[in-house]
Amino acid sequence: MEKGYEHTSIQDLIGQLGGLSKGAIYHHFKSKEEILMAVTDKMTAESNQMLADIRDRFGLTGKEKLKAIFKESISRPVQNDIFTVAPNFHNNPKLLFSLLHDTIDQVAPNYILPIIQQGIADGSIQTDYPEQLAELILLAANVWMNPMIFDSTVEESCRKFLLFSQMMQGFGLDVVDDEMLERLKELTVIYQTNK
Numbered sequence: 001m002e003k004g005y006e007h008t009s010i011q012d013l014i015g016q017l018g019g020l021s022k023g024a025i026y027h028h029f030k031s032k033e034e035i036l037m038a039v040t041d042k043m044t045a046e047s048n049q050m051l052a053d054i055r056d057r058f059g060l061t062g063k064e065k066l067k068a069i070f071k072e073s074i075s076r077p078v079q080n081d082i083f084t085v086a087p088n089f090h091n092n093p094k095l096l097f098s099l100l101h102d103t104i105d106q107v108a109p110n111y112i113l114p115i116i117q118q119g120i121a122d123g124s125i126q127t128d129y130p131e132q133l134a135e136l137i138l139l140a141a142n143v144w145m146n147p148m149i150f151d152s153t154v155e156e157s158c159r160k161f162l163l164f165s166q167m168m169q170g171f172g173l174d175v176v177d178d179e180m181l182e183r184l185k186e187l188t189v190i191y192q193t194n195k
Contacts, residue, residue: 062119
C-alpha cells in the first residue's frame with residue numbers, strides 16, 4: 001500500500017513480516033508475482049462470495065440482481081486498496097491471464113449466467129445467447145473498462161462507462177447509473193495517482 005506493486009521489493013515485504021527470512025518466503029513463493037497471485041486469489045474468493053450471495057438472493061429479478069452485482073462490486077471498500085496497489089498489467093501477463101481466465105471460466109458461468117437465465121425465465125432479460133451475454137458483460141466491465149489494464153484516464157474511463165451503459169440499455173438492461181460512474185471516476189483517480 002505504501003509503495004505500490006511495481007516499487008515494492010521482496011526485501012520490503014520481508015521487512016514487514018516480523019523476522020521471517022528470505023528463505024522462508026521463497027519456500028512458499030517463487031517470486032513477488034506469486035505473492036500477488038496469492039493475495040489476488042484471496043480477494044477473488046471474497047468477491048465470488050459476494051456474487052454468490054446476490055445470485056442466490058430471493059425477491060429480485062435477474063435484471064435487479066445484475067444491477068446489485070454492479071453496484072456492490074464497484075462500491076466495495078477493498079476496491080480502493082486494489083486500485084492503490086495495482087500492478088502494471090502490461091508487465092504481468094500471468095496476472096492478466098488469470099483475470100481473463102477467472103472471468104470467462106469461473107465468474108461468467110457460475111454467477112452471471114444463472115442470473116441471466118433467471119432473468120430470461122422471469123421476463124426481465126431477453127436474449128437468445130445467455131452464455132455469450134454473460135461473457136460479454138464481464139469482459140466489458142472487468143477488462144475493457146478497467147483503467148488498470150489499459151491505463152485509461154478519467155475521461156477515457158468515463159467514455160467507456162457511458163458506451164457500456166448504452167450497450168446494456170440496448171439489451172434492455174439499464175443496470176448501471178450515475179453513482180457507479182462517479183465511483184469509477186474515483187477509482188481511476190486512485191489508480192492514476194498511485195501508478
